[in-house]
Every structure is written in C-alpha cells, then in structure tokens.
Amino acid sequence: MNKILGYFNKVLGTIIDYFLRGLIYIIDLLVSLFASFRQIFGLVFSMAGCLIILFLFNPWFVALILSNPVVLTLILLSILVPIIGRIAVSYLKYIHYMATEFFYDKADYYLLGRKAAYEKMEDYGEKYRRDREAEQRRREEEKRKKEEEQRRQQEEEWKRRFEQGGGTYWSFGDFSDFEDFFRQSQGGYYQQGQQQGGQFTTSSSFKQEYEGACDILGVPYTADKYEIKLAYKKMAKMYHPDINKDPGATEMFQKINNAYEYLNDSNIQRYKNMTTN
Template sequence: MNKILGYFYKILGTVIDYVLRAVIYVVNILVTVFSSFRQVFGLILSMGGCLFIMVLMNPWFLGALLSNPVILSLIVLSIVIPFIGKIAESYLKYIHFMATEFFYDKADYHLLGRKASYEKMEDYGEKYRRDRERERQKKEEERIKREEEKRKAQEEEWRKRNENSGGSYWSFGDFSDFEDFFRQSQGGYYNQGQNQNQGSGGYTSPSSFKVQYEEACDILGVPYTSDKYEIKLAYKKMAKMYHPDINKDPGATEMFQKINNAYEFLSDSNIQRYKSNVNSN
C-alpha cells in the first residue's frame, strides 16, 4: 500500500511540475512579447514627439484608431499584460514550489521512508517566502558591500594620487586624467577580485566556468536561466529517478553521482555569477 501511495504522489507531483512549468513558460513569453510591443509604441511616441500627439488628438485619426480592434487590443494588452504577467509568474512559481515539494516529499516518505519536512502544503509556501526574502536580503547586503569596497578603493586611489602630486587637488583642466584614473581604478578593483579568487583556489576562467555551468544544467535538464528553486526541483526529480535503491540499471549509480555533482556546482553564488556574466555580455 505504501508503494502505491508513493508512486501516486510521485506521479501527481510530476504532473503538477510539468503543467505549471508550461504555464509559467507561456506567461513569460506573453510578458516578453507585449513588453516588446510597449517599447515599440514608446519609441514611436518619442520619435514623433509633439507632432504625433497632435495627430493622435485629431478626432478623425482617434476615431479610426479606436475603431480598429487589433491596434486597440495591442495597445491595451501591451499595458496590462507586462504588469499582470509578472505578478502571475511570481505567484505561479510560489504555487509550483509549494505543490511539488509537498507531493515529492510525500512520495519520499512512502517509497524511501524519509520523513516529510512539513505536514501541511501551506508550510512549504511559507518556506518559499522565507527563502525568497533571505535571498533578497543577501543580494542587497552583497550590493552594499560591493559599493562600500568600491568606494574605499577609489578613496585610497585618490589619496595616493593626491600624495604623489604633492598634496594639490586636481583642477577642472585635469578632467581627462580623471577619466583615465576612474577606468584604471575600476579595472584594478576587478582584477583584485579575480586575484583573490585565484588565490583561494575557487576561481575558474569565464569560458571554462560557462561550459561547466551549462553542462551541469544539461545534466539536470534545466534551462541555463533557471533560478535556485527550479534547479532544486529538477535535482530532486532526477535524484529520485536514478537513486540506486529505486533504479537497478547498471549506469544508474554513475548517473546519480553526476546529478549530485551537478547540483553541488549549481550553488547560489555560481547561479549569480553565471547570470552576471550573461547580462554583462
């Protein structure tokens, strides 16, 4: 009976997982498409300026525009969809995490004898909110720390430059020198961070890191832009599929080890690093 219940919960969790992933994907596409339309309308408006506004206020042109359902619908949806879509996407991710975690943990309890983390589905939702809030606070603390380190590095460079110049401050005529200094200080700060990473043994070149990161995502079967919650759900699903206690295929143990290694590599810091590299490119 326990096995039957376990497989039932596992199948139910998998169905919910795929259905909600598909819905989130569709919502994300709609937000992207209609955000693009809104940008196009904004570009046309900015290019036309006052002339476009005068034409738009013309009763004949305004009547023709309002009588065209396609254009009118695009304008309305371009305003509404990006706003509502982002809220819906966030809420769907919350439901996705809460439901799949609940049913997968139920399956683990009946199939593997593991105790569920929480008894109620709402508790998983509360955990999701707590994790998101901690992640937001962590990013904010990291941002403040980076800005503070950057400010101190620039102040130190200013102090050294001032000492070397005999204590005299720059005039407005030295503006080109200031630009050179700013670029050098930015580059020096970046290189300093790289050298620290190299010294700690945790630094890999951007190209090598990108390959490793994408290979880890391929092993778990997730998009390269996945967040920590999507990666965690994919890991749990793959780990259960190839767990040696469940899967008796000859290559299951080796695949199970690869899955664990991939999940360990896709840490919060590596996720942030990959996304930063992609955005900077």
C-alpha cells in the first residue's frame, strides 16, 4: 500500500512539475516577445519625436489606430503582458516549489521511509517566502560589502598614487580624470577574470563551466536556486547508487553533486551579471 501511495505522489508531483515548468516557460516567452514589441514602439516614438505627438492629437490618426484591432491589440499587449506576466511567473514559481516539494517529500516518505519536512503544503510555501527574503537580504548585504570593498580599494589606490606623485594628486591631472582612469582600469583587467577558489578563472571559462553544470542537471541557464534544487533532488534520486544499479550511476551521481555545488548562490549571481551586462 505504501508503494502505491508513494508512486501516486511521485507521479502527481512529476505532472505538476512539468506542467508548471511548461507554463512558466510559455509566459516567459510571451513576456519577452511583447517586451520586444514595446521596445520597437518606443524606438519608433523616439525616432519620430514631435511628429508622433502631433499625430496623437490628430483625431484622424487616433481613429485610424482605434479602428485597427491588430495594432491596438499589439499596443495594449505590449504594455500589459510584461507587467502581468512577470507577476504571474513569480507566483507560479511559488506554487511550483510548494507543490512539487510537498508531493516529492510525500513520495519519499512512502517509498524510502523518510519523514517529510512539513505536514501541510502551506508550510512549504512559507519556507519558500522565508528563503526568498533571506536571499534578498543576503544579496543586499553582499552588494553593500562589495561597495565598501570597492571604496576601500579606491582609497588605497588614491593613497598610493598620491604618495608616488610626491604628495599631490595634481601629478595625475584633474582629480575627476584620475577617478575615471581608476574606474576604467577596474573595468579592464578585472572584468576579464575573477578570483574563485584560489584560481584565476576567465569569464569565458566560467561561462562554459556554469552552462555545463546546468546541462548536467537539465535546467535552463537562467534557472534560479529553487529550480536548480528541484532538478538536483530529482536527478540525485534517479542516479543514487542505492537505487540505480547501472555501472555508470555512481559516476553520474558524483557529477550531479559537483554540478549542484558549482551552481551556488554566488555563481548564479555572477552568471546573471555576466549575461545581463
């Protein structure tokens, strides 16, 4: 009976998992599509300038837009879909985490005898919110520390330049020019690689390793920590040596663990910054 209940919860969790993943993907696609339309409309308006404003006050031009349902629909959707879509995606991710964690834990309880973390589905949702808030606080703290470190390094660099210049900043020209010089030097050498784990890794090698880890877990490169965690749990169960007796299962299980460790919070944020800049 326990096996039947276990497989039932596992199948139900899998159906919810794939359904919500697909729905989130479709909404993300629509948001990107209509956001592109909005950028095109904005570009047309900025290029036309005052001419468009004159047209907008022209009753014939307004009537032409209102009488064309395709154009009117595209304009409205380009405004509404990106806003509503992002809210919907955020809410769906919350439901996805809450539901899949609940049913997968139930399946583990019946199949493997592991006690579920929570009894109610709402408790998983509360944990999701707490984790999100903690993640937001962590990012803000990291940002604050990074800004403080940059200021400290800048002050040390100014002090060094000051001492090398015989005690005056004017040896390097105008003070604002020196600040621009220091900022550019930061953006030159340091952006080509970052110190990680005692080794200097270039942006290209980091990007390749990060995307390789995502491929192992079967998640998109834009996946957040919750999507990565769910994929890891699913893959780890599939290739765990105690469950999967295939000769290559142990090696694959190790790769999955390594990939999950590599896709930590700092690397997720680093990849996000790299691809959005």
